[in-house]
Amino acid sequence: MSETFSDRRASLTEQEGGTRRSPLRDFLHGAALIFDFGGRLGRRGITTTRHPSDASRLEADWWAVGNDMRRAMGQPPVKHPTS
Known part of the structure; x- marks a missing residue:
């Protein structure tokens, strides 16, 4: 057929x-x-509520490093502004 x-x-x-x-x-x-100069059509709606992004994890790591340095110098740790 x-x-x-x-x-x-x-x-x-x-x-x-x-x-x-x-x-x-x-x-x-x-x-x-x-004609999408702003790049809005190619974006996908990805949620990061379940899995934090690499940037937020890297930021948290650097806050921990900074607090470790403060403790080593005898200063109190600083609380993260977003937590």
Whole structure:
């Protein structure tokens, strides 16, 4: 049995998970990225509530280093302003 044009088109527009994507939608999204000077279209909504970011972990490490240095010099440790 031969494959019809609409069958081929449907198979080309399918994405993983069974969702259909429109080629026109993909084209317009790509065209919009050209004029996205602020980089807002390419951002993904990633939450960091469960896993702290590397920057916040690095900041906490440096606060600990600073407090260790203060203790070594005989000064009281300083409380982190965000905690």
